[in-house]
Amino acid sequence: MTDFAEALGRTADAVETTLAALLPAPEGPERRLHEAMRYAVLGGGKRLRPFLLAASAELFYVPETYALRAAAALEMVHGYSLVHDDLPCMDDDDMRRGRPTVHVAFDEATAVLAGDALLTLAFEVMATEPTHPDAAVRAELVERLAVAAGCAGMAAGQMIDLAAADENLDAASVARMQRLKTGALIAFACDAGAVLGRADRPERQALGAYAHDLGLAFQIADDLLDVEGDETAVGKAVGKDAAAGKATLVALHGPERARTQATMLANQAAKHLDLFGKRAELLRQAAAFVVNRGS
Amino acid sequence: MTDFAEALGRTADAVETTLAALLPAPEGPERRLHEAMRYAVLGGGKRLRPFLLAASAELFYVPETYALRAAAALEMVHGYSLVHDDLPCMDDDDMRRGRPTVHVAFDEATAVLAGDALLTLAFEVMATEPTHPDAAVRAELVERLAVAAGCAGMAAGQMIDLAAADENLDAASVARMQRLKTGALIAFACDAGAVLGRADRPERQALGAYAHDLGLAFQIADDLLDVEGDETAVGKAVGKDAAAGKATLVALHGPERARTQATMLANQAAKHLDLFGKRAELLRQAAAFVVNRGS
Numbered sequence: 001m002t003d004f005a006e007a008l009g010r011t012a013d014a015v016e017t018t019l020a021a022l023l024p025a026p027e028g029p030e031r032r033l034h035e036a037m038r039y040a041v042l043g044g045g046k047r048l049r050p051f052l053l054a055a056s057a058e059l060f061y062v063p064e065t066y067a068l069r070a071a072a073a074l075e076m077v078h079g080y081s082l083v084h085d086d087l088p089c090m091d092d093d094d095m096r097r098g099r100p101t102v103h104v105a106f107d108e109a110t111a112v113l114a115g116d117a118l119l120t121l122a123f124e125v126m127a128t129e130p131t132h133p134d135a136a137v138r139a140e141l142v143e144r145l146a147v148a149a150g151c152a153g154m155a156a157g158q159m160i161d162l163a164a165a166d167e168n169l170d171a172a173s174v175a176r177m178q179r180l181k182t183g184a185l186i187a188f189a190c191d192a193g194a195v196l197g198r199a200d201r202p203e204r205q206a207l208g209a210y211a212h213d214l215g216l217a218f219q220i221a222d223d224l225l226d227v228e229g230d231e232t233a234v235g236k237a238v239g240k241d242a243a244a245g246k247a248t249l250v251a252l253h254g255p256e257r258a259r260t261q262a263t264m265l266a267n268q269a270a271k272h273l274d275l276f277g278k279r280a281e282l283l284r285q286a287a288a289f290v291v292n293r294g295s
Numbered sequence: 296m297t298d299f300a301e302a303l304g305r306t307a308d309a310v311e312t313t314l315a316a317l318l319p320a321p322e323g324p325e326r327r328l329h330e331a332m333r334y335a336v337l338g339g340g341k342r343l344r345p346f347l348l349a350a351s352a353e354l355f356y357v358p359e360t361y362a363l364r365a366a367a368a369l370e371m372v373h374g375y376s377l378v379h380d381d382l383p384c385m386d387d388d389d390m391r392r393g394r395p396t397v398h399v400a401f402d403e404a405t406a407v408l409a410g411d412a413l414l415t416l417a418f419e420v421m422a423t424e425p426t427h428p429d430a431a432v433r434a435e436l437v438e439r440l441a442v443a444a445g446c447a448g449m450a451a452g453q454m455i456d457l458a459a460a461d462e463n464l465d466a467a468s469v470a471r472m473q474r475l476k477t478g479a480l481i482a483f484a485c486d487a488g489a490v491l492g493r494a495d496r497p498e499r500q501a502l503g504a505y506a507h508d509l510g511l512a513f514q515i516a517d518d519l520l521d522v523e524g525d526e527t528a529v530g531k532a533v534g535k536d537a538a539a540g541k542a543t544l545v546a547l548h549g550p551e552r553a554r555t556q557a558t559m560l561a562n563q564a565a566k567h568l569d570l571f572g573k574r575a576e577l578l579r580q581a582a583a584f585v586v587n588r589g590s
Contacts, residue, residue, distance in 0.1 A: 024446050028455075029454075029464075029468065029472075030446070032458065033446055033450060087404075089404045109382075109385050110457075112382065116375075116379060116411070116450055117445050117446040117450040117451075120450065121441065121446060123418045124437075124441030127434045127435075127438040127441065128434075135429075135434040139422045139423075139434050142434070143423050146416065146419030149415050150412050151329060155411055155412040155415065157325075159327060160324045160325050163324060163327065167324065173324065177324075
């Protein structure tokens, strides 16, 4: 196992422990909601966003307990978005990470509520004192997370994606849709590390540029998996984008050119981190990982 | 028109203006999302929760611009909960405030996303500086709103309500479900005023006791409307709770006893405000209004 794989796994374990402690223990007549929240978020995924947050925070010597809480909150938002995107009225997916999706394992109403409650809990975690002693830092985390996830970020991207099958988007519109839908939360991951670490402006800009290119590379790699991936390895249905006539850069330019572009973006992302010297090595490796990953 | 009705109308107008400015202007390929958010929240409702927040804040001489932003954020959360509760997989309601519900006027996917984005925007508004110059106040507003709306508050109440038709709840369980589903957000309204005004402990306890009794009275009045109200005046389908076999205090005890109980609770609520003297007159009148309102 490479150093990077080990670091990724170590963060994933720590985030899992943090999530398990922050999520409600199933209790009372509402326990079904709590069970669905835990099912949605625990025991799955590579935890790439939490890793990016933790690795960014490490650049600024942020105590790990702060970074892990913020990372867990971010993963709750990611989890909520998957639960809602998988709903029958949205992308209508039955499998996710090799398991039935929440609305299949529970029911639609519970899935809607579990997503709602995960999103809400994420903001609660960000706003509470153990995440950072300085309330200004916590308020800024809440604000930036909301901007990244909301109607000028992830939710807007999902709205465009839903309409894309009917609308024939051009390459620029597809890139914007993906930047909103996926890129915004990835950018937040890096930005949150900088906020927790009270980074100065050049440091924030460097991390922002890194996250921007990384997000694009990530999305192209995701689309390639949908075209070329194996259903079992990927853990969800593949070939859905093409079947739905969804506009992706892979569909527009073909897999060859898309792969070249993803690699180029990942290299470019890594270069933005020169400012941080050797301390940013894990983040550089994350860029390479993103274009070569399984899901 | 009474002083109270005038004050309620004045706050409703001010909140409408604040909401219209805070909600996204429909733009870009995601404009459908923005339109649905505006449709869900603008131009409807008595704005009782915003009124309670503004009137509570006024007890502590909080500048109106702060209170209105917090009130608008609260109303976004209330609006999101209505949009999601009305979904076919939840309560399946076609009409709300005399108009088609969001999933009827738009579509289900847009309704889910619009609810998500309203909830997210609410936290953004709470966390940003124009809501209060002190970040500790803003972080506390976010935390308390999240607790009130989340898996130990409103979302838990909705989960229990969905299961209630099958489960035959007793009176204590019904009261708890309603305290979570409706009471938590009403209690937050009063509490937010106290947070904005940095109230001391006795003041917060008095407002908390008021909000607790008011919330119960409100819910009983709501259930009475479902049994006895006129569909046109109420603006949504009535008789649904009984048809769905839902446990309400009206169903358990009959309308007579329920009405007596609501009046008693409203009187009790008003008494908790003695501490504030004449300044709390509007909040006292709000208690009477809640049990006699149309919807």
